[in-house]
Amino acid sequence: MALSGVLGLLVGSFLNVCIFRLPRDCMSLMRIHTRCRTCQEATPWYDFIPVLGWLARCGRCRWCGVRVPFRNVLVEILTGILFALTVWTLSLDGGPTESALYRPLVAFLVQAWFVSALIVCAFVDLEFRIYPDQVTLPSILIGVVFSALFPFVHRGTFPSGIENLNVAGLVSAIVGALGGAGLVYIYGVAARVLFRKEAVGLGDVKHFAMLGSILGLKGVLITLWLFVLFGGIYAIGLVLVGRRLREVPTSPFVTPAAMLVLFHPPFLRGMLPSFLRSVI
Secondary structure, three states: HHHHHHHHHHHHHHHHHHHHHHHHOOOOOOOOOOOOOOOOEOOHHHHOOOHHHHHHOOOEOOOOOOOOOOOHHHHHHHHHHHHHHHHHHOOOOOOOOOOHHOOOHHHHHHHHHHHHHHHHHHHHHHHOOOOOOHHHHHHHHHHHHHHHHHHOOOOOOOOOOOHHHHHHHHHHHHHHHHHHHHHHHHHHHHHHHHHHOOOOHHHHHHHHHHHHHHHHHHHHHHHHHHHHHHHHHHHHHOOOOOOOOOOOOHHHHHHHHHHHHHHHHOOHHOOOOOHHHHHO
C-alpha cells in the first residue's frame, strides 16, 4: 500500500499537468518543459517532487513569488490516497492463485487509470464546466477492451446465460456504457422539460458512459441515484441557509458517488433504498 501511495503521488503530479493543459489545449502532454505562467521562467525538475516541491518553496514560484495553486498538492495527495485505497480494496477480494498472479497487477492498473480519469475530469469540470473528451473517450474504450480481455477487472454484474467470461465482460461493459449514457441523456431531457433548464450536457453523457464501461449498468444506476441524492442534499442545504439555487458543476456529486461504487464500502448498502441493495 505504501508503494502504491508513492506511485499515486507521482501520478498526481502528472495529473496536474493534464488538468491545466487539456482544457486549454496550450501544450502537448508529452512536452516536459514547464514555465511559470506569470514570469515565464523555467521550472526546475526538483520543484515537481510531489508535495515536497510545493512545500519547499512555500507554495510560490521560486522566481517571481506568485502563488502556485494549492490544488496542485491537493491532487497529488488525493491521488496517492486513492491509489493506496485501490490496493487495499483489491486485497480484500482474496489473494491470487499461482495461475493468476497477474490479476492483482492488471486490476490495479485498470482501476488506477479509472481513478486518475475521475480526478482529472472532476478538477477540469470544477474550473471549466466540461469533461475533457481526451479523457472520457479513451477511458470508455479502455473499459470495454479490458473488461473483455480480463473480465475480473469489470465491477459490473455479468449477464446470465453467457458462459464465456470474456464475452460476458464485453457485453456487460458495452451495456454499462450505453446504459450510463442513455440514463443521463433521459435525465437531462426530463429536467429540461420539467424545469425548463439545462441539467446535463453531452459531456455528462460521455462521462457516465465511461463510468458504465467499468462499473456496469447496475453500478451506473447506483452512481446516478447517489448523484441525485447528493445534489438534493446540497440544494436543500442552500435553501435552509437562505441562499438561492444556482448552477453548479456536476463533478462534486458524481465523483464521490462513482468512488463509493468503485470501492463499495460496507456502509454503502445502508445508504441505498431496498430496490438498489440487491445489486451490490
